[in-house]
Amino acid sequence: MSKLVECVPNFSEGRRFEVVAAIEAAGEKCGVKMLDRTMDADHNRSVITFAGEPEAVLEAAYAMILEARERINMEGHHGAHPRLGAADVVPFIPVSGVEMAECVELARRLGERVGRELAIPVYLYEEAATRPERRNLADVRRGEYEGLKEEITRPERRPDFGPVRMHPTAGAVVIGARKPLIAFNVNLGTDDMTVAKAIARALRAKDGGLTFVKALGVELKERGQVQVSMNLVDYRRTPVYRALELVRLEAARYGVPVVGTEIVGLVPLDALLGSLEYYLQSESFRREQVLEVKLHA
Known part of the structure; x- marks a missing residue:
């Protein structure tokens, strides 16, 4: 069996297509x-x-971080999503023929190289974390770019690799290894951030909400709306429909409707089929009933 690794880097640029296209290229x-x-x-x-063979994925991730360093200046960056750097977070995910330990090794090799050759401070997270308090991305990204500039020299905030100072334009990068997750956003028919934050708090596992859910409230200024932005880190145990229905339930307390949803990136077919079964109230639906599944079996 050939080895296949997925990589899902996030970059702090969502308005200039030519910059993102250059990073991808x-x-x-x-x-x-x-x-x-x-x-x-x-x-x-x-x-x-x-996705690709492990070594090719490693080289591609490095090339994209380098390109982002050259094209994105964090000093002028503004957006609704938390971030630390131009290349903000770079996770490796095992797909086939690869164990999590191999993705951890890829993350650490990439981190060492980025720190040494690109002079960008690197933090390791999730399965690649070197200390327990850095497993959770939100904890690593606390204070965001501006806060880390002030705190990076503190012992608890020193990077795993690279200089103990922010890169003057690229900031810092978080690199790690993790299981597949679903990035799922729910847009609300209000511009009240207190509502979005309250709903996110009700959903978050660490605040007593749904297990395997990370959530935050985000302002969508151009739309005049707010959003509950979620990462479902184990969609089999906390499915998409359950997260959505809890958002609806909590939003109803404030008289606020759900006006749309969004899946960011790719999603496993089984995650969608679970929601299909739930909303159609299917009693006997089988995965094999999907035409494309049968055609490619």
């Missing part, structure tokens, strides 16, 4: 398959998904 030259690109102007963020 830099990675594509390394022999990986580009699978998806999502840009969001309100978040001022792009998510690019690609």
Whole structure:
């Protein structure tokens, strides 16, 4: 079986297509398959998904971080999504023929090289974390770019690799290894951020909400709306429909409707089929009933 690794880097640019296209092209030259690109102007963020053999994926990730360093200046960056750097977060995900330990090794190799050759401070997270308090991305990204500039010399905030100072334009980068997740956003028919934050707090696992859900409230200024932005880190145990229905329930307390949803990046077919079964109230639906599944079996 051939080895296949997925990488889903997030970049702090969601408004200039030419910049994101150049970053993507830099990675594509390394022999990986580009699978998806999502840009969001309100978040001022792009998510690019690609996959390939482990070494090719490693080289592509490095090339894209380098390109982002040259094209994105964090000093002038503004957006609704938390961020630390031009290349903000770079996770490796095992797909086939690869164990999580191999993705951890890829993350650490990339981190060491980025810190040494590109002079960007690197933080390792999730399965690649070197200390327990850095497993959770939100904890690593606390204070965002501006806050880390002030705190990076503190012992608890020193990077795993690279200089103990922010890169003057590229900031810092978080690199790691993790399981597949679903980035799922729910837009609300209000511009009240207190509502979005309250709903996000009700959903978050760490605040007593749904297990395997990370959530935050985000302002969508161009739309005049707010959003509950979620990462579902285990969609089999906390499915998409359950997260959506809890958002609806909590929003109803404030008289606020759900006006739309968004999946960022790619999503496993089984995650969508679970929601199909729920909303159609299907009693006997089987995966094999999907035409494309049968055709490609």
